[in-house]
């Protein structure tokens with residue numbers, strides 16, 4: 001019943017996984033020169049927690065047609081692999097759900113002394129959801145909010161996820177994504193006031209800057225792994241790079257910081273849109289999506 005949305009979500013997911021897998025190569029100091037010369041690091045690139053969690057988001061949309069929070073939390077826990085480099089809050093939470101049958105609502109609410117997590121983990125996994133709701137950014141933002149809440153209940157994390165999903169829904173719009181400034185402005189208009197909102201307003205004003213290091217210094221490159229230090233720069237880079245996966249990847253990766261996650265967000269948004277497919281040679285070097293994912 002969901003053929004077209006599924007195809008769109010899987011395209012975005014492949015772009016997300018590649019961004020995550022190739023981006024995470026640049027945590028290895030020996031690979032930094034490749035970044036400057038735009039050559040590819042050796043071996044097969046393995047994806048991380050960003051992709052593993054995004055697969056659950058797509059699987060739940062596929063099985064339920066919408067974000068069922070209990071199913072999503074259960075899928076996150078069932079497929080949690082400690083070695084994929086999860087953030088510490090989410091790592092502990094998913095282990096307690098799986099080993100002790102703990103309740104996600106309680107755990108997510110108690111995170112970080114009851115503030116909820118503001119980590120970028122809800123935003124990093126949600127671009128394929130936006131692709132599923134192509135051309136419907138409001139609907140994408142609403143479902144992204146539900147998806148975020150299963151692990152990240154702090155306002156910044158939730159708004160960050162809404163922003164990424166809305167951007168992917170616009171990138172995937174069959175009527176075309178519009179100009180970069182229009183896309184980011186439309187995303188901003190959907191969001192509640194927050195640091196993510198303020199950062200995205202600054203991002204709109206910086207869309208004509210070509211000095212990536214300066215932009216990343218102003219907007220944040222995810223080094224702090226918070227949603228507000230990650231999402232404004234990622235959307236700046238994605239909006240400028242629509243239709244150019246390769247160029248957008250290098251721009252994003254060169255900014256450093258939480259590079260698997262910024263590249264996962266950018267890759268997921270760009271691959272959601274027309275002409276945004278990653279180079280085939282890159283896809284062949286990326287670890288395949290997991291076998292448990294339906295229709296992969």
Ligand code: 8NA
Nearest residue numbers: 085086087088089090112115116117118119120121258261
């Ligand atoms: P999370 O919920 O554990 O949050 C990530 C981090 O954000 C936490 O460890 C805290 O340091 C901080 N944080 C979150 N909420 C609060 C708060 N209310 N008060 C103070 N500090 C807070 O996990 P997540 O799923 O959001 O994490 C996603 C990130 O972890 C992604 O980057 C992913 O790739 C992974 N990861 C990143 C790195 C990296 O260097 N940069 C390394 C390993 C894993």
Ligand code: MG
Nearest residue numbers: 048049050260
């Ligand atoms: Mg990761």
Ligand code: MG
Nearest residue numbers: 122126147148
């Ligand atoms: Mg989410």
Ligand code: MG
Nearest residue numbers: 258259260261
């Ligand atoms: Mg990361």
